[in-house]
Amino acid sequence: MQWGSVAEFVAMGGYGLYVWISFGATALCMGGEVLAVWRRSAAVVASRNEL
Amino acid sequence: MSQPSMSEALRGVVRRDLLLAMRRRSDVAMSVFFVVIVASLFPLGVGPEQAVLRMIASGVLWVTALLACLLSLGRLFTADYLDGVLEQTLLIPQPLAVLVVGKVFAHWVISGLPVVLLSPLLGLQFGLSGDSLVVLTLSLLLGTPTLSMIGAIGAALTLGLRGSGLLVALLVLPLFIPVLIFGAGAVTNSLAGIGSEANLSLLGACFMLSLAFAPWATAVALRIALE
Amino acid sequence: MSTAGINWFKYSSPQAFHPLAGRLIPWFAAAALGLSGVGLYLGFFVAPTDATQGDAYRIIFVHVPAAWMSMFLYVIMAVWAGIGLGLNARPSFMMAQAIAPTGALFTFLALLTGSMWGKPTWGAWWVWDARLTSELILLFQYIGIILLRSSIDDLRRADRASAVLALVGVVNVPIIYFSVRWWNTLHQGASVSITAAPSMAGSMVTAMLVMTLAFWMYSFAVTLARMRCVIVERERQPSWGKQATIPDVVEAR
Numbered sequence: 001m002q003w004g005s006v007a008e009f010v011a012m013g014g015y016g017l018y019v020w021i022s023f024g025a026t027a028l029c030m031g032g033e034v035l036a037v038w039r040r041s042a043a044v045v046a047s048r049n050e051l
Numbered sequence: 052m053s054q055p056s057m058s059e060a061l062r063g064v065v066r067r068d069l070l071l072a073m074r075r076r077s078d079v080a081m082s083v084f085f086v087v088i089v090a091s092l093f094p095l096g097v098g099p100e101q102a103v104l105r106m107i108a109s110g111v112l113w114v115t116a117l118l119a120c121l122l123s124l125g126r127l128f129t130a131d132y133l134d135g136v137l138e139q140t141l142l143i144p145q146p147l148a149v150l151v152v153g154k155v156f157a158h159w160v161i162s163g164l165p166v167v168l169l170s171p172l173l174g175l176q177f178g179l180s181g182d183s184l185v186v187l188t189l190s191l192l193l194g195t196p197t198l199s200m201i202g203a204i205g206a207a208l209t210l211g212l213r214g215s216g217l218l219v220a221l222l223v224l225p226l227f228i229p230v231l232i233f234g235a236g237a238v239t240n241s242l243a244g245i246g247s248e249a250n251l252s253l254l255g256a257c258f259m260l261s262l263a264f265a266p267w268a269t270a271v272a273l274r275i276a277l278e
Numbered sequence: 279m280s281t282a283g284i285n286w287f288k289y290s291s292p293q294a295f296h297p298l299a300g301r302l303i304p305w306f307a308a309a310a311l312g313l314s315g316v317g318l319y320l321g322f323f324v325a326p327t328d329a330t331q332g333d334a335y336r337i338i339f340v341h342v343p344a345a346w347m348s349m350f351l352y353v354i355m356a357v358w359a360g361i362g363l364g365l366n367a368r369p370s371f372m373m374a375q376a377i378a379p380t381g382a383l384f385t386f387l388a389l390l391t392g393s394m395w396g397k398p399t400w401g402a403w404w405v406w407d408a409r410l411t412s413e414l415i416l417l418f419q420y421i422g423i424i425l426l427r428s429s430i431d432d433l434r435r436a437d438r439a440s441a442v443l444a445l446v447g448v449v450n451v452p453i454i455y456f457s458v459r460w461w462n463t464l465h466q467g468a469s470v471s472i473t474a475a476p477s478m479a480g481s482m483v484t485a486m487l488v489m490t491l492a493f494w495m496y497s498f499a500v501t502l503a504r505m506r507c508v509i510v511e512r513e514r515q516p517s518w519g520k521q522a523t524i525p526d527v528v529e530a531r
Contacts, residue, residue: 002323002326002327003323009322012332012333012334012336013327013332013333013334014332014333015332015333015334015398018334018337018394018395018397018398019333019334019336019337019394021394022337022340022341022390022391022394022395023337023340025387025390025391026340026344026387026391029383029386029387030383030496033379033380033383033500034500037500037503037504037507038503040504040507041503041506041507044507044510044511045510047514048510048514204442204446208426208439208442208443209426209429212429212430213429214429215429218425218426218429221418221421221422221425222422222426222443224418225415225418225419225422225447225450225454226446226447226450228415228454228457229450229453229454229457232457232458232460232461233457236460236461249460253457253460264449268442268446271442272439272442275435275438275439275442276435276439278434278435
């Protein structure tokens with residue numbers, strides 16, 4: 001393990017803010033996209049069943 | 052009666068559009084006044100210091116010409132589209148791309164050429180002189196028809212759509228950017244004493260490229276819009 | 279009965295594609311999750327700290343994959359657009375339609391993470407270097423394609439117009455890149471290039487490639503899922519000038 005402690009891992013050598021915003025935003029956006037497509041698919045199924 | 056040749060058709064289209072424009076001189080005047088007013092906004096916003104103005108001159112004047120072209124694109128096909136002439140134009144046996152070249156050329160004469168002719172005066176307003184003025188005029192001479200040709204693609208794609216003015220801008224501005232970079236770059240370089248031949252030849256290349264492909268793409272877009 | 283392999287053309291009909299896509303999505307999703315896990319592990323726990331950039335460089339493990347995907351997806355979207363125009367094939371247009379939002383998302387992420395990387399390494403949130411600027415223009419082009427499609431009510435015209443735009447745009451991308459690079463070198467612009475990344479240790483390269491593959495799998499999954507939505511949504515509309523009849527709609531269930 002190259003990280004002495006969890007605190008070191010989070011700090012990322014002082015660049016923690018940038019690193020975690022990047023990874024966080026990526027995860028958020030991709031998760032958000034998955035959610036959006038899932039909701040769209042549910043809406044499609046729902047309106048199909050209305051017929 | 053023999054079929055008119057391509058060049059005859061081309062000349063016919065150009066003549067017709069120029070005639071129509073001459074009956075409404077305001078179109079020419081509009082482009083000119085727009086450029087003059089907008090170019091004047093920058094010294095008012097940025098301050099009258101000559102050194103600053105000279106530095107921003109190439110970018111400001113080029114962006115202004117670009118915006119003028121953008122705003123005038125609405126007039127390229129809309130009138131003909133609304134009164135049904137455009138549909139008829141599609142039925143003409145001559146290649147649509149050739150007719151598009153004619154329309155774009157006429158459009159440029161009305162909205163682009165006046166800007167080119169006015170540019171030395173505007174350049175003087177911004178403290179440009181001598182060589183830079185020549186380069187500015189030359190760059191706009193090569194650049195504005197290129198912008199018109201590229202813009203025609205956007206105008207054709209958005210024909211008849213609601214809110215097409217803004218949409219055209221969104222679609223076409225990314226395509227304008229290389230021309231802007233080379234054009235404004237030519238003037239900046241000439242101001243800096245570096246040669247502007249490279250940028251001007253790249254502008255020429257953009258012109259050639261757009262002449263080869265844009266009318267064809269515009270024709271395709273017109274057919275799509277009018278089916 | 280012919281046993282000469284799978285008849286791929288069967289899947290070019292939306293009715294057949296829909297269930298096939300449905301079966302494939304879970305596999306791609308699982309692959310995406312698995313590869314991300316591996317990639318992130320490699321990126322954070324195996325790849326060493328960089329000598330010059332410290333730990334900030336680790337952003338490349340999302341930045342570079344996102345940037346690559348944004349470009350791949352644009353080209354693939356343009357290819358489908360071209361096929362659609364050439365063969366007058368509706369499913370190709372649907373595929374292009376399904377790809378665009380994901381491509382735009384990756385472009386946005388590439389810009390965001392690039393900015394996050396730029397601040398600590400170059401000291402600026404934004405620089406006008408060739409790659410960042412080209413990426414920004416790419417985002418504009420994606421958005422233009424999506425907006426154009428949504429502005430046109432007639433489905434056939436929307437398909438074909440956005441296809442033309444995609445193709446015109448794909449030509450623009452290398453031109454933008456070279457023009458900005460030229461502009462940059464003349465202006466003696468940013469002297470640090472994003473490509474002058476830390477001379478990559480093997481583990482760094484591996485992690486980056488694994489993450490890229492993970493993003494690929496993700497793209498497949500999301501695009502196929504979106505495509506399924508598009509297929510069903512279109513069944514309900516009178517498509518391409520045809521008037522929908524009750525039997526059509528009932529048959530679609």
